[in-house]
Amino acid sequence: MKKLDVIVLGATGAAGQNVVESLQNHPWFNLVALGASSRSAGKTYQEAIAGAVFFDKTPAEDVLKMKVLDINKIDPEDYGVAFSALPSDVAKIIEGKYAKKIPVFSTASAYRYEKDVPILIPDVNPSHAKIVKKQQENRGWEGFICPGPNCTTVGLVTSLKPIIDNFGIRSLHMVSSQSLSGAGEKGLRSDSEYRKSVEMNVLPYIEGEEEKVVEETQKILGKYQKNNINPLNIKIGVTCTRVYVNRVHLESVFLETKKENDISEVKKIMNNYISEPQKLQLPSAPEKPIILFEDNLLPQPKLHYKYGGQVTLVGRLRKDPVFKNGLSYVVTSDNLDKGAGGGIVLSAEFLKKKRYF
Ligand SMILES: NC(=O)c1ccc[n+]([C@@H]2O[C@H](COP(=O)([O-])OP(=O)(O)OC[C@H]3O[C@@H](n4cnc5c(N)ncnc54)[C@H](OP(=O)(O)O)[C@@H]3O)[C@@H](O)[C@H]2O)c1
The missing domain is CATH 3.30.360.10 (Dihydrodipicolinate Reductase; domain 2)
Structure with a gap:
């Protein structure tokens, strides 16, 4: 299977770092871009996370050297999937923009309580994934938003x-x-x-x-x-x-x-x-x-x-x-793994396996 190119939005934060960790050497997803605010844009990932590093394992050298992008200056269509670990107010705008084109797996609460959006934990409520089809129909989106829980x-x-x-x-x-x-x-x-x-x-x-x-x-x-x-x-x-x-x-x-x-x-x-x-x-x-x-x-x-x-x-x-x-x-x-990064990567694996994208 050809790997899908993916981007992490909010990659420099606590939850975002765990998404990055969960995607390293992933058999199905290829981590090609890291996005954050204009404060981090242009810095290497290593520079951008200095002072608040929360990895279990140190990221690979090539990840630390990647230049962080400004999430407002990215074309979603350059990627197959987005993983978002943005603050909720920012996620509300950015995730909606991305989901018009590609699947978005999110740690943020921005869309969790909307009727056509699941709060997916594949171990617990796998049947709820079906609601993303309704979401796509309702909103005319090619992609969708699939958040994890708090x-x-x-x-x-x-x-x-x-x-x-x-x-x-x-x-x-x-x-x-x-x-x-x-x-x-x-x-x-x-x-x-x-x-x-x-x-x-x-x-x-x-x-x-x-x-x-x-x-x-x-x-x-x-x-x-x-x-x-x-x-x-x-x-x-x-x-x-x-x-x-x-x-x-x-x-x-x-x-x-x-x-x-x-x-x-x-x-x-x-x-x-x-x-x-x-x-x-x-x-x-x-x-x-x-x-x-x-x-x-x-x-x-x-x-x-x-x-x-x-x-x-x-x-x-x-x-x-x-x-x-x-x-x-x-x-x-683990609030950062199951509760954030690892959890949404597992959801993406589940929906990929079930051919939602
Ligand atoms: N921490 C947890 O255990 C946990 C668990 C589940 C869910 N969540 C949810 O995950 C999301 C992230 O939480 P966090 O704890 O990782 O927060 P955080 O450590 O404060 O990280 C926030 C991330 O969002 C970026 N960001 C902030 N404001 C931005 C803006 N205006 N434009 C673009 N990017 C912006 C930051 O980039 P800069 O570094 O450039 O500022 C950083 O990458 C939240 O919605 C939170 O509720 C967190």
Whole structure:
């Protein structure tokens, strides 16, 4: 198969760096261009990311030497696919312009809540991909926009999917401990006031985050029926906090299932959960979407990297005494990989394999 030439928009930011990392040596996509603001344009990638580098592995020499382009001066038709990791307000304009011509896979929230746009996690709601056909018809676009979820939603819904499929869910609470890189560059730069405010501390509020997690969870776990995504109708309570951890979000989940549950059965269905990326053997798919731990000290954000950026780690799974059919557990998810770059690259692999482009 001939590789498709692709561009990364917002390549210099925290999420963008992870997209770049996920595309290096990719068997289907050929990373040929990096775009960012006029502040970075003309610099080499290495110069542009200096001071806020957030790679797991150092990028290849040829990537570091690539000149960053100004996203406002690019012709989308020069590329086969765009991966966007732009701030939402910028994404609203730029992604719409690109999607007229080519597929756009995005980490931004700009289009997530529109009716003909999926919030795709191929491990969780692969059937929602179909809505991009309606999007193309509605808008007369040759391409489409396919966003991933918020980095806090992704671990939550992935861990919920086998539970909801087998027992149903009546109500749900989640308290997050979110890492600094979830706030992008301002969370990473050592001289940033925001980062300093979290140092040896916990911030009890992240503006806009709780609403996003609720709406996205309902949409992602909703059913695709008659060309529409019908959101799941359950009550969800969320508290999002920022902690002094560089990378990987931890979430404490409390829920009530509709059917009576048996804890060993829940463990079994979580352990055995397999989805489309595994069945299709997509290049970025982990062996299993979820890894379950019995050790009470796992999972931990600091140790998450050992298991890979695309997996959702679950531990401390136990009965919750507050609800009738109560369960509680802790989940970790890599906000920059599964929650951003790696996640949208997996979506692109899924739609490519399914011949959407
Ligand atoms: N961080 C996460 O964990 C995470 C997870 C999921 C989704 N997201 C979403 O991903 C997007 C990027 O987040 P981030 O955390 O990576 O932010 P970030 O670190 O602040 O990076 C923003 C990127 O956008 C570029 N940019 C900013 N303003 C621009 C403009 N006016 N014109 C062109 N380019 C512009 C920046 O380029 P310059 O370097 O040139 O300024 C940079 O490449 C956001 O929509 C965010 O909500 C983030």
